Amino acid sequence: MTMTLTGRTAEQEAAAKDTARILLDIGAVNFRPEEPYILTSGRASPVYIDCRRLISYPEERDRIIGYAARAIAEAGSEKAVDAVAGGETAGIPYAAWISHQMGLPMLYVRKQPKGFARMAQIEGDMAEGSHVLLVEDMATDGGSKINFINAIRKAGGSVDRVFVVFYYGIFPEALEALEDLGVKLVWLAVWADIIDAAEETGAYPPEKIAAVRAYLDDPHGWSASHGGKGD
Numbered sequence: 001m002t003m004t005l006t007g008r009t010a011e012q013e014a015a016a017k018d019t020a021r022i023l024l025d026i027g028a029v030n031f032r033p034e035e036p037y038i039l040t041s042g043r044a045s046p047v048y049i050d051c052r053r054l055i056s057y058p059e060e061r062d063r064i065i066g067y068a069a070r071a072i073a074e075a076g077s078e079k080a081v082d083a084v085a086g087g088e089t090a091g092i093p094y095a096a097w098i099s100h101q102m103g104l105p106m107l108y109v110r111k112q113p114k115g116f117a118r119m120a121q122i123e124g125d126m127a128e129g130s131h132v133l134l135v136e137d138m139a140t141d142g143g144s145k146i147n148f149i150n151a152i153r154k155a156g157g158s159v160d161r162v163f164v165v166f167y168y169g170i171f172p173e174a175l176e177a178l179e180d181l182g183v184k185l186v187w188l189a190v191w192a193d194i195i196d197a198a199e200e201t202g203a204y205p206p207e208k209i210a211a212v213r214a215y216l217d218d219p220h221g222w223s224a225s226h227g228g229k230g231d
Helices: 010-025 051-056 058-075 091-102 143-154 172-180 191-201 206-217 219-224
Strands: 029-031 047-049 083-087 106-109 131-139 158-167 184-189
Touching (some): 010 058, 029 191, 029 206, 047 191, 051 058, 051 131, 058 091, 083 091, 106 143, 131 143, 172 184, 191 206, 206 219
Parallel strands (some): 083 106, 083 131, 158 184
16 A cells, blocks of 8 residues: 655655656656566566666756755754765765765765675775764665665664655555664655656656556555566
């Protein structure tokens, strides 16, 4: 079931709406129910979003980074953030922009260790005990985030927040897995925001939007019936 949009402030609603519009306008959103994508998780999906396209749009990315800084601050944390880390590779430019916006050091986290030292997966200068904000472009089921969180903690840092521009909002296990690690996921927009924006702008015909809604209502069942992994 898609994530509901209740409980957001007026500013959060406006940020989500503008983020969704931006992603549609720059061609980052693709609806393809007739030829589903197979995600890295093995699930079939009629939708794909490429937040990496934002690197080529300076005005739009400035707006989104402004929303990001505000969302991160509103999410709160028991500790002050010492550094911003991007997950290899899509999270790296976002970490650069957000660390600059926040006036903080930047790191990036490799998917796999390079060598055997304490910092084998971390690039940059992270002091022992640093409190780190992990940044990526998007989150589906949260699997890659766990790898990066564990790498930061293994290197002597701490993490209690992960920021993404876009969260699928249809796999509750993503939030549950992060919560089990004591980590809160912070995001700007979910698929429900994209659907609303697509309908308002006429970005896709009604039949494609209806097909995407069917997927969002039952992503596991839709995937299993379209050649992908089920639950």
